[in-house]
Amino acid sequence: MFIIPAMRSFWRTAGLDRPLLRDIALVALADGVVGASFGAIAVSGGQPTWVPLAMSPTVFAGGAQFAALYIVLGGGGLAAAVIAGLVLNARLLPFGFAVADVLDLRWPAKLLGSHLVLDESVAFALAQRDPARRRAAFLACGALIFVVWNIGTLLGALAGRAVGNPDALGLDAASPMVLLAVVLPTLRDPRARRAALLGAAIAVAGTPFLPGGLPVLLALLGLAAVGRPGAGGRIRPRAEGRA
C-alpha cells in the first residue's frame, strides 16, 4: 500500500487539498452506490451479466445507461434505447468544450481524459479558479468515479436481486444534491444565475411533454437571460494574438 501516500503527495502537488479530495471521494462513493443499483437492476431484469459490465466502462454515463436499460427491459427496441441514451448524452458536447483547456494535454492523455467528461468532473472543474487546480480536480474526480462506478456495477451485477430499492435509503437525493453543492459557487455571477434559473424552469416545465434528455438540452434557451453580448466577455480574459 505504498502507492496511496505516493498518490496523495502527487495530488497535493497538483493543487488538491484534503477537503476537495474528501468532497470528490464522497461524490464517487454516491456514484458507486448508483452503479451497484445499475448492475443489480440490469441482471435482475434478465440481462446477461456481461451487459452491465460492458456498458459501465464504455458508455460511462449513469443517466444514459439507465434510460437505455429501462427501454430494453420495457420491450422497446434497441434503436430507441440507443437514441434515448445519445440524446441524454448530447449535453456532454458543450461540457467537452467547457473543459477543453483542462484537457489541453498530449494526444494520448487528451483522448483518454475526454472519456472522463462527466457531470460531476465538469462541475468540480468549473468550481476551481486556478488552472492547475481545475485540471487536477477534473482528472481526480473523473478517474475516481470511473473506478468506483465500475466496481459498483460489478458488485451490483453479482449481488443481483439482493440489492434492495435504493430509493428507500434516500439515495436518489444524493445525485442532485451533489451537483447542486458543486455548482453553487458558479452561481455567484448574477448573469450565470439568471440563465441557470430560467434554464432550470424551462427543463422542469418541459419534462411532462418531452422525451428524456431533451428538457435538459432545452434549458440552454436560458442563455437568452444572459443578455446582450459584449458586457460579460471580460470576466475570464484570455491572452489574444496567439498563433
Next chain:
Amino acid sequence: MTLLAILVLAGGTYGFRACGPVLHRRIELSGQVRWMLSVAATVLLCALVATSALTAGHGFAGWARPAGVLTGGVLAARRAPFIVAVIVAVAMTAVLRLLGVH
C-alpha cells in the same frame, strides 16, 4: 441489449465528449464564447439538478426527494461542509419516506 447497440451508444457518447478537447487547438474561441460555454455548462448542470430533484420519468418525483435536496442546498449555500449537506439531504429524504411522505 446487444454488443453492437452498446458499442454504438458508447461510441456516440465518446464523440460528444471528445469534440471539445480535440477541436480546442483547431478553432480559436474568443473570451466571450469561452465565457458563454462555461455559463452553458452551468445552465445544463442546474437543469439536471432541477429535473433530477423534482421529476421522475415524466411526472413529479414526490415531496421527499426535493425536500431533502432543498434542505441540503440551503446548508451548502450557508457554507456547511459538503459531506454534511449531502448526508442531511439523503437522511431527510429517507426519513420522510419512512414517515409515509412520498
